[in-house]
Amino acid sequence: xxxxxxxxxxxxxxxxxxxxxxxxxxxxxxxxxxxxxxxxxxxxxxxxxxxxxxxxxxxxxxxxxxxxxxxxxxxxxxxxxxxxxxxxxxxxxxxxxxxxxxxxxxxxxxxxxxxxxxxxxxxxxxxxxxxxxxxxxxxxxxxxxxxxxxxxxxxxxxxxxxxxxxxxxxxxxxxxxxxxxxxxxxxxxxxxxxxxxxxxxxxxxxxxxxxxxxxxxxxxxxxxxxxxxxxxxxxxxxxxxxxxxxxxxxxxxxxxxxxxxxxxx
Amino acid sequence: xxxxxxxxxxxxxxxxxxxxxxxxxxxxxxxxxxxxxxxxxxxxxxxxxxxxxxxxxxxxxxxxxxxxxxxxxxxxxxxxxxxxxxxxxxxxxxxxxxxxxxxxxxxxxxxxxxxxxxxxxxxxxxxxxxxxxxxxxxxxxxxxxxxxxxxxxxxxxxxxxxxxxxxxxxxxxxxxxxxxxxxxxxxxxxxxxxxxxxxxxxxxxxxxxxxxxxxxxxxxxxxxxxxxxxxxxxxxxxxxxxxxxxxxxxxxxxxxxxxxxxxxx
Numbered sequence: 001x002x003x004x005x006x007x008x009x010x011x012x013x014x015x016x017x018x019x020x021x022x023x024x025x026x027x028x029x030x031x032x033x034x035x036x037x038x039x040x041x042x043x044x045x046x047x048x049x050x051x052x053x054x055x056x057x058x059x060x061x062x063x064x065x066x067x068x069x070x071x072x073x074x075x076x077x078x079x080x081x082x083x084x085x086x087x088x089x090x091x092x093x094x095x096x097x098x099x100x101x102x103x104x105x106x107x108x109x110x111x112x113x114x115x116x117x118x119x120x121x122x123x124x125x126x127x128x129x130x131x132x133x134x135x136x137x138x139x140x141x142x143x144x145x146x147x148x149x150x151x152x153x154x155x156x157x158x159x160x161x162x163x164x165x166x167x168x169x170x171x172x173x174x175x176x177x178x179x180x181x182x183x184x185x186x187x188x189x190x191x192x193x194x195x196x197x198x199x200x201x202x203x204x205x206x207x208x209x210x211x212x213x214x215x216x217x218x219x220x221x222x223x224x225x226x227x228x229x230x231x232x233x234x235x236x237x238x239x240x241x242x243x244x245x246x247x248x249x250x251x252x253x254x255x256x257x258x259x260x261x262x263x264x265x
Numbered sequence: 266x267x268x269x270x271x272x273x274x275x276x277x278x279x280x281x282x283x284x285x286x287x288x289x290x291x292x293x294x295x296x297x298x299x300x301x302x303x304x305x306x307x308x309x310x311x312x313x314x315x316x317x318x319x320x321x322x323x324x325x326x327x328x329x330x331x332x333x334x335x336x337x338x339x340x341x342x343x344x345x346x347x348x349x350x351x352x353x354x355x356x357x358x359x360x361x362x363x364x365x366x367x368x369x370x371x372x373x374x375x376x377x378x379x380x381x382x383x384x385x386x387x388x389x390x391x392x393x394x395x396x397x398x399x400x401x402x403x404x405x406x407x408x409x410x411x412x413x414x415x416x417x418x419x420x421x422x423x424x425x426x427x428x429x430x431x432x433x434x435x436x437x438x439x440x441x442x443x444x445x446x447x448x449x450x451x452x453x454x455x456x457x458x459x460x461x462x463x464x465x466x467x468x469x470x471x472x473x474x475x476x477x478x479x480x481x482x483x484x485x486x487x488x489x490x491x492x493x494x495x496x497x498x499x500x501x502x503x504x505x506x507x508x509x510x511x512x513x514x515x516x517x518x519x520x521x522x523x524x525x526x527x528x529x530x
Contacts, residue, residue: 045353088310100389124365
């Protein structure tokens with residue numbers, strides 16, 4: 001199992017607080033020592049930092065903790081390998097072009113029989129993980145259905161959720177997907193999310209001794225949603241997703257989805 | 266004009282020395298203040314660090330100067346914008362998948378009439394530079410000719426050089442291209458390269474007060490080629506390329522090409 005983290009926000013926001021909690025799981029409070037990556041969007045552009053080393057020992061992860069890159073859409077992943085060797089080409093997130101935008105994907109879980117069932121012809125995987133192949137398959141399914149970007153974006157993401165339902169038939173498929181504008185998450189068994197907005201309060205990380213007072217870091221109009229494998233803070237109410245649930249965010253706001261789950265503190 | 270830098274080596278080699286010279290040109294000894302990027306291959310995987318800020322002021326560039334990431338294939342670029350706004354999506358190098366490998370591209374120069382002449386259907390640009398469009402066009406031309414990776418790699422790169430000849434008709438087209446295994450450079454007016462091998466000597470950077478004794482940094486079997494817009498060192502003999510020249514490297518060794526130019530010290 002791996003750890004996923006994503007953020008959608010209506011103003012460029014740094015993810016230092018949440019990322020600090022996440023990297024602890026990469027070898028300190030969690031066993032995920034097989035690499036990590038993080039993608040920040042800035043407009044249509046994005047940049048990915050990744051390392052096949054444990055995040056708690058990574059020079060590059062230290063940079064990200066110190067250096068508050070601000071973004072409206074962020075995807076991060078720390079890895080505990082179960083399919084594919086520990087190397088850079090197997091390190092999430094994966095990024096590909098579709099309709100002139102960068103699409104970024106990260107996966108938590110494990111699929112079976114994927115090499116037989118997920119056939120691709122153009123969007124070929126570079127590494128040999130189930131995750132990257134699932135992403136390539138998803139992109140080809142999307143392009144087949146929509147050669148051009150559809151105007152109705154909700155219809156598009158509902159179609160992506162249907163494809164994800166098929167992937168879930170092959171095993172555990174928790175996914176984060178973004179085109180920089182929208183951030184989507186899809187759950188099989190481990191995903192929670194929270195939307196923070198005024199009035200902002202104080203939160204404490206579960207994984208390390210760090211507290212943030214969001215009211216000091218934000219303006220009253222900020223809306224920030226955070227998605228993670230497990231809740232990152234101990235004193236806030238997260239939405240715990242159930243199998244087949246998915247949620248779509250834009251500019252921090254949940255805009256569509258299927259949520260059967262319960263709130264958890 | 267921008268500055269290009271690339272390396273091909275037979276053992277993972279750090280590029281700290283050459284990169285240190287390059288970043289000085291990003292706002293100190295050169296006017297290239299509109300962003301920079303660098304791609305390191307590790308096997309089939311690669312990672313790109315980029316920033317739309319001047320390299321001499323960039324936190325991330327400082328990390329790269331301190332942190333010797335070792336690689337057999339590296340491409341770097343610092344930008345002085347002439348086509349397309351200064352933002353992340355317009356920052357080189359650009360990376361796309363072809364035949365299950367990461368292909369990385371950086372361009373120095375300026376093209377005219379490119380929007381009319383370079384038509385693409387699938388590999389769409391994300392930003393709005395002439396460079397990224399030229400890369401997309403090149404990829405589509407390659408895929409059209411070779412739906413699968415050809416066995417004869419020299420034939421492939423000779424075809425790429427022919428496509429580059431066409432791009433050169435549109436203006437200045439100095440290019441670095443790599444699939445991680447091979448590194449190719451194509452010249453219109455400003456590219457030089459050097460191959461370093463035993464016996465290794467001492468070299469001094471032109472752009473900053475830094476000297477390296479390669480014999481202390483290498484083993485006798487190392488072969489390292491470096492390509493740059495202008496020679497980076499003052500006391501070595503670089504091969505200066507001429508219009509239409511191209512050179513292909515693998516594991517540090519020049520393996521094919523067309524070189525009409527003269528040696529310069």
